[in-house]
Amino acid sequence: MILLWLIAILMIGGIAAWAAAKWNVMLARWIALIATLINFVLVIMLWVQHSGGLTLGANAPWLLDFRWNWIPSFGISFHMALDGMSLLLILLTSFIGVLSVLTSWTEIEYRAGFFHFNLLWILAGITGVFLSLDLFMFYFFWEVMLIPMYFLIGIWGHENRIYASFKFFIFTQASSLFMFVAILALYFIHGKNTGVYTFDYLQLLGTVFTPKAEMWLMFGFLIAFVVKLPIVPLHNWLPDAHTEAPTAGSVVLAALLLKTGAYGILRFVIPLFPHAVRDFQIPGMILGAIGIIYGAILAFAQTDFKRLVAYTSVNHMGFVMLGAFALNELALQGVVMQMLCHGISTGALFILVGALYERIHTRDLNKMGGFWDEIPRMGAVGLVFALASLGLPGLGNFIAEFLTLTGAFMANNWITAIATLGLVASTIYSLRIMARVFYGRKPKVEKHIPDFNVREMIIMGALILSIIWLGIFPHPVLDTSRPAINNIIRTAAAKGSVSQLEKPGTLLPDKAGQVQFAGKNEKGGAR
Template identity: 35%
Template structure:
């Protein structure tokens, strides 16, 4: 029942926030998000490491009970539930710096988004997964369309069309799989575990592989399905960008792990190399484009695209290291990218520009911001003893075991990542001050309270990775048995 409470509470909180007028909406939303974090924390510390789903519920829903409203938390979903619950209050707190029109709607949309994301990560029915997968699109679409930049309408429309188009392929595949299940009584099932046990022909698996892959590749995104991402990240308000980069893109990687690997193992064996090559191309392409960026927010957007390519590549190695690395890297990346976007937002709001070459010398006024920025940067470039190192080490070892050449190319992410991140730090924080950075104000108390939990997580994951890996390993091993 804990999972049901985790899913319903943000929805009820969002409805309450909608009923509130004025700036009180943000305080109520923040308190609700903290309560949700407490529920997720209880699940984390109460979780027993094994392959089974825990804290679940199961109720009849549609089609005479064959499509069910059922959800639970296993090792694969646990880290993403914790990530969503951790980042949401920090994203809400980071928004306190700005005054948004219709604050009740703005903060309610964030809570609705949280509920939909949690639904994706906990659903145990394929159609419930699809429902939440689509529901997560709507709040972030309205956040970007209503509070975004000057080009928000065409950019968000492109984002909406891309993601809806990709999801239709997944829906067709799920309907087909539903009718492939059945009992002697003629009943079908959309339970995800029932889909795991289907006996599909190689041709069927190939077609379903691509239907799933297109949907998930757009969401992550993977090259060449990424063209919606940079503009959407840049034009969206920073809280929406944080939701997109920190949590929403993880739905694609999670979908590959949860659905593709166990349902179409032969399809993955056949086409996995193609998907892995596309992922590695995205790693290098995104990093090179990031090096050339002058806009802070766009640089971080391309860095996120590069990092998610490595996560996807690790998953398609079909190895324990690769999938484990992807899970812990999703957690680490969400923490780092939200922190980096918050740094960019602070600098942009104080200087009225996001252009890197118009900045410099900020560090002489901002000892606290410098420390936070550097910690998050080191996590992003995978320095040992930081969160980024654990995931990247497991991912690269998995890719190397799969193919040495692809592993060597994917390893360029370490070099390129250091180049564009250290360049960003050097150009903004060091050197001579400019008229825009003269007298730059250091972070305030509320801003520090966003950074402090993120920095703690950078070192917790980096120094004690087994506290997370031991929770995921049984469930990952259970899923991988379908592809061996």
């Protein structure tokens, strides 16, 4: 029931904020903030409450389960459940939710009520996606998050917003329709095999396919997720959407929306179609590696600060694809870490860009430089997240990338070796951000640039603390997601595929910690 509330609070809060803005805009902001804060507190409480159960109940990964018959004649139920992976992701969602309301505090003056309505409904849609265990409902929420995001870009975005919002909408809508057909096909195949027509994930897991059907269905799902992720040939909505969106929109896009694609691969593609996934392993990993390198190179080539950050997402999401198709526990753990760390670090960079834009009204890197003297707080924060983005040990992204690469290495060493080159490229673009914006000669700017104020420092402080915490003390997070990851692997393995999947099981929990530690020195030395 509490799962339902997580969504309901956001939806109701959104409507209330919209209505309240008629009288008082500040009231709307406060309503939005309170709604997201309540959600955040609820999720934290869930985590604390279940942290004991996580280690014990490795065989029953579902911590909470809520089911209500929605459209019984089709076998559609309102089925939500929570496991470690979705817990972490809704934790991220609610955390970023609070921050995105805070970042828009002064940025959005125009129609703030409708803005907060859209923002909160996106968050509700994303929360729904992470919690749905009914494929119909999953698709439902998948689409629900689309419309408000479209409005967010289309109404409050920058100069080229109409183009960007159209592109965003059509890319995601077209790709998700393929998933829609695949979901239906899955439904009927299961129904014809067993006589039970249902959209319930847990029942559909047992579906048996012909190899050809499995391959096609996997592609149907994968295309929707890969566009969201995004993976290279299908990525080109992303730079436009990220660049044109208002700050809160970019933050939500980068930190949360992209994660729904990764989540979809982990939750649906791998367990439902393990044979097809194994057959597609090499191409999948190659796509990941291409994303890593291509994203980094393009990021380096940008002159628009925001576009640069957008391309880093392509780079980082390449790791997710690489890790997901490595199909072992270590890599999948790395993927979950990467989702969280990328959410935090890229979110922070977008907030930084937004704050800078609010002050100097440009995103052009050529018009920046030497800002450190004037805005040291911003510089320091920028440094932390640039370093996070290049994968410096001690910050969360390092753990994520290290786990992913180690896992991927076990699956295919050549592709992984090439992908690792991407780390070098990401170092270059990250350092370029610092060099271009904060170091070097200052261009002639007459106006004084104010530094971060208290509100912004609170936001950044929270982000910095969490990224450092993830870097130094990742165990609570890894412990939380482990049962869920193991369950995914076990489900896939149970369908009779995969010697690949057995391999990493040898890696024991506490050993993983040591490997990380050893690796940290090694890597640090190499740099």
